[in-house]
Amino acid sequence: MRWYWVDQFLEFESGKSAKSIKSISLAEEHLHDHFQGIPIMPHSLVIEGIAQTGGLLVAQYYDFRERVILAKVSKAIFHFAAVPGTQLIYSVEAHDIREDGAYISATSHCGERLHAEVELFFAHLDEHDNDRQLFDTADFLQLLRIYRLFDIGKNADGSPIQPPQYMLDAEAAALGQN
Numbered sequence: 001m002r003w004y005w006v007d008q009f010l011e012f013e014s015g016k017s018a019k020s021i022k023s024i025s026l027a028e029e030h031l032h033d034h035f036q037g038i039p040i041m042p043h044s045l046v047i048e049g050i051a052q053t054g055g056l057l058v059a060q061y062y063d064f065r066e067r068v069i070l071a072k073v074s075k076a077i078f079h080f081a082a083v084p085g086t087q088l089i090y091s092v093e094a095h096d097i098r099e100d101g102a103y104i105s106a107t108s109h110c111g112e113r114l115h116a117e118v119e120l121f122f123a124h125l126d127e128h129d130n131d132r133q134l135f136d137t138a139d140f141l142q143l144l145r146i147y148r149l150f151d152i153g154k155n156a157d158g159s160p161i162q163p164p165q166y167m168l169d170a171e172a173a174a175l176g177q178n
Contacts, residue, residue, distance in 0.1 A: 005049030012153035018057040018092045022049045026084035041082040054092045054104040063164040067125040075119035137170035
């Protein structure tokens with residue numbers, strides 16, 4: 001991921017649900033270009049934040065070995081515009097995770113106020129594309145740590161989610177600790 005539309009995870013239960021936050025700041029350049037003089041968070045970027053939250057939920061289910069991409073936005077209802085100073089809470093529920101993709105539903109809230117309702121479908125890239133690496137494994141592990149995924153994440157049995165060994169090995173290699 002090159003652009004980050006999530007700041008941190010608040011909850012994460014493997015294969016079931018995730019909750020993350022996005023704090024909207026007036027310092028974000030895209031806010032000034034969306035509507036001249038009226039800085040609001042574009043709805044497409046809210047959808048992307050929800051997709052990043054849901055995509056990581058889906059990817060973690062397979063130890064981040066599957067390359068998950070947003071395939072379809074089947075529902076997106078926005079009730080008001082999010083403005084600088086707002087903190088969005090993305091709540092995602094996985095309804096169906098399969099080897100070929102997944103379906104999630106999500107909401108975005110500003111405090112107690114419902115901001116958006118979204119349904120997304122994800123696809124996994126096919127085997128022919130798996131030779132191309134989208135991001136460095138050690139860098140991706142660092143991002144997951146910044147998101148606090150391993151601090152708050154739980155497996156279905158309640159045990160803490162741990163980084164997959166292949167990611168730890170890539171990190172050690174990057175640090176020259178092989």
